[in-house]
Amino acid sequence: MIETDIDLLKGIANQLRIHSISSTTAAGSGHPTSCCSMADLMAALFFGHMRYDAKNPKYHNNDRFVLSKGHAAPILYAAWAEAGLFPVEELQKLRRIDSDLEGHPTPRLPFADVATGSLGQGLGVGVGIALAGRLDKLDYNTYVLLGDGEIAEGAVWEAASLAGIYKLKNLIAIVDANRLGQSQATAFGHETTVYVNRFKAFGWRVEEVDGHDIEEILEVLSGVGINDQPLAIIAKTYKGGGVSFLQDKDGWHGKPLNKEEAAKAIAELQPTAKSASGVAIPTPSALPAPANATPSSYPPINYKLGDLIATREAYGTALVRIGEADQRIVAMDGDTKNSTYAEKFFKKFPERFTECFIAEQNLVAVAVGFGTRGKVPFASTFATFFTRAFDHIRVAGISMANLKLVGSHVGVSIGEDGPSQMALEDLAMMRAVAGSVVLYPSDAVSAEKLLEVMASTRGIFFLRTSRPKTPVIYGNDEKFPIGGANVVRQNAGDKVTVVGAGVTLHEAIKAADALAKEGIGITVVDAYSIKPIGKDVIKAAAAKTNNLVVTVEEHYADGGLGDAVAGELSSEGVKVHKLAVRELPRSGKAEELLAKFGIDAAAIAKKVKSLV
Ligand SMILES: Cc1ncc(C[n+]2csc(CCOP(=O)(O)OP(=O)(O)O)c2C)c(N)n1
Numbered sequence: 368m369i370e371t372d373i374d375l376l377k378g379i380a381n382q383l384r385i386h387s388i389s390s391t392t393a394a395g396s397g398h399p400t401s402c403c404s405m406a407d408l409m410a411a412l413f414f415g416h417m418r419y420d421a422k423n424p425k426y427h428n429n430d431r432f433v434l435s436k437g438h439a440a441p442i443l444y445a446a447w448a449e450a451g452l453f454p455v456e457e458l459q460k461l462r463r464i465d466s467d468l469e470g471h472p473t474p475r476l477p478f479a480d481v482a483t484g485s486l487g488q489g490l491g492v493g494v495g496i497a498l499a500g501r502l503d504k505l506d507y508n509t510y511v512l513l514g515d516g517e518i519a520e521g522a523v524w525e526a527a528s529l530a531g532i533y534k535l536k537n538l539i540a541i542v543d544a545n546r547l548g549q550s551q552a553t554a555f556g557h558e559t560t561v562y563v564n565r566f567k568a569f570g571w572r573v574e575e576v577d578g579h580d581i582e583e584i585l586e587v588l589s590g591v592g593i594n595d596q597p598l599a600i601i602a603k604t605y606k607g608g609g610v611s612f613l614q615d616k617d618g619w620h621g622k623p624l625n626k627e628e629a630a631k632a633i634a635e636l637q638p639t640a641k642s643a644s645g646v647a648i649p650t651p652s653a654l655p656a657p658a659n660a661t662p663s664s665y666p667p668i669n670y671k672l673g674d675l676i677a678t679r680e681a682y683g684t685a686l687v688r689i690g691e692a693d694q695r696i697v698a699m700d701g702d703t704k705n706s707t708y709a710e711k712f713f714k715k716f717p718e719r720f721t722e723c724f725i726a727e728q729n730l731v732a733v734a735v736g737f738g739t740r741g742k743v744p745f746a747s748t749f750a751t752f753f754t755r756a757f758d759h760i761r762v763a764g765i766s767m768a769n770l771k772l773v774g775s776h777v778g779v780s781i782g783e784d785g786p787s788q789m790a791l792e793d794l795a796m797m798r799a800v801a802g803s804v805v806l807y808p809s810d811a812v813s814a815e816k817l818l819e820v821m822a823s824t825r826g827i828f829f830l831r832t833s834r835p836k837t838p839v840i841y842g843n844d845e846k847f848p849i850g851g852a853n854v855v856r857q858n859a860g861d862k863v864t865v866v867g868a869g870v871t872l873h874e875a876i877k878a879a880d881a882l883a884k885e886g887i888g889i890t891v892v893d894a895y896s897i898k899p900i901g902k903d904v905i906k907a908a909a910a911k912t913n914n915l916v917v918t919v920e921e922h923y924a925d926g927g928l929g930d931a932v933a934g935e936l937s938s939e940g941v942k943v944h945k946l947a948v949r950e951l952p953r954s955g956k957a958e959e960l961l962a963k964f965g966i967d968a969a970a971i972a973k974k975v976k977s978l979v
């Protein structure tokens with residue numbers, strides 16, 4: 368790099384500082400000092416190192432940049448504006464309702480692969496993006512910029528660990544070690560050796576730099592990929608760096624400058640600031656784009672009515688069947704693949720499977736990362752363990768991610784392992800996620816067909832699978848549209864409509880048989896689509912049973928199937944009675960537990976009799 372180039376980059380860094388300050392002052396809110404500390408890093412990355420097509424941020428072999436400390440969004444926007452993607456004047460619309468330049472980045476913007484702002488999530492997404500690059504034989508690198516306060520998050524170290532294990536030489540973490548967090552100094556301040564040692568312990572190559580010395584930053588960046596380890600760059604910086612009255616000062620986090628302060632800061636920066644227009648940004652190499660095509664159909668299935676197969680096992684079978692036809696499918700699991708049956712896919716397509724080990728937040732983040740690269744990621748573990756990744760799943764909603772979660776071992780029917788392994792809150796959690804679809808098969812056919820729906824429809828899906836074997840009740844050609852439900856028993860004169868899903872559907876069918884012997888008819892509905900709930904089918908069935916509905920579910924009473932049905936239909940005059948798990952469960956045999964917690968065939972029959 369020649370001397371004038373360094374001067375130019377220093378000038379661009381100041382230009383980025385000016386944009387960050389002026390746009391947050393115009394917005395009246397935001398985090399200018401968090402931008403200033405990383406301005407030199409951004410100038411070096413965006414205008415001296417990264418290879419990308421600035422006019423086409425989605426180009427398949429562009430280097431990827433994830434701003435994990437999403438509150439520094441203004442400088443990300445400034446970098447893309449300076450790179451020529453949109454006019455710099457737009458930056459003044461920061462945080463306005465008529466602009467996509469939101470307070471924190473979201474994929475409403477073409478250069479933001481994921482939403483960030485909930486700290487600690489970017490590195491895991493970066494791991495997924497880097498793994499996808501490796502799978503697709505592309506040579507882009509993935510750069511993730513993190514705050515020093517941010518790296519107290521455990522999820523960062525879940526990601527660091529996996530990157531070390533898989534030797535992701537195409538992944539670079541850059542820590543903006545500006546000493547300060549939000550309300551006080553970070554735990555380690557400028558003792559950067561703490562971070563160096565931590566990343567080293569996770570198998571990373573680590574470089575320390577003065578984060579305001581562009582020459583030094585470029586020097587270290589020139590070593591990206593020199594060995595087979597991921598690279599962590601610990602950049603010692605000052606919060607508010609470059610502005611005399613902000614630099615390294617407490618009390619400036621998340622505060623815009625007032626007009627006078629902004630004018631003063633800009634007057635300091637302006638003399639050396641330089642526009643980036645005309646800077647030659649290195650171009651990515653022209654490797655072919657991955658196919659990532661959607662198949663027109665999937666191979667057929669062939670089950671017999673009455674076959675006994677757990678839906679979790681059908682999931683594994685389906686993933687292999689669909690994965691044969693659909694190269695976009697990738698899978699990952701958190702060391703439960705022999706229980707979730709993701710192992711079937713792992714054995715067939717090891718290169719498309721990522722073992723994420725017991726780190727569920729990172730499991731979700733990795734899947735989200737793959738999803739941004741045109742893959743269709745299926746992440747599986749026990750359904751209950753997804754609850755510890757709820758924030759990641761919630762943010763995946765903001766990211767409008769293409770994410771398929773498959774949770775097994777739901778409800779009390781898992782039996783002897785006891786309550787710590789039972790998913791009893793997962794439906795409530797997954798129903799609450801923006802834009803989610805929640806599916807719940809009861810037999811192998813519905814599990815297979817719902818998986819086809821998941822693979823071929825973009826968005827966040829959750830499939831809930833069960834541990835016990837259940838009989839096949841559907842023909843191989845049955846269809847399971849999102850938002851549908853199936854009437855599986857119905858006779859003229861039925862008194863009550865019973866809505867079940869998964870194991871409880873089979874209990875409802877048994878209850879129907881038992882009640883029929885006593886001359887009481889019930890309609891049984893399979894609510895395989897929990898969100899959106901199959902409201903039209905349930906409403907029509909209820910209309911024929913005096914609007915009396917009993918729901919029965921392997922879930923706590925709050926937020927599950929019963930609430931989904933009541934939420935849609937109580938305003939339509941339907942009376943919904945919920946059978947759900949209402950006490951803390953315990954170990955025992957599946958049948959004993961279904962009986963004890965009032966959700967087996969006998970409990971359903973008893974409830975129906977109390978209503979007729
Ligand atoms: C998970 C999470 N917890 C808390 C916050 C609130 N918050 C936003 S920025 C911040 C401080 C971040 O400090 P650091 O990572 O050092 O970033 P800096 O602004 O210093 O660059 C906090 C606590 C958040 N956004 N996400």
Ligand SMILES: [Mg+2]
Nearest residue numbers: 515516547548
């Ligand atoms: Mg900090």
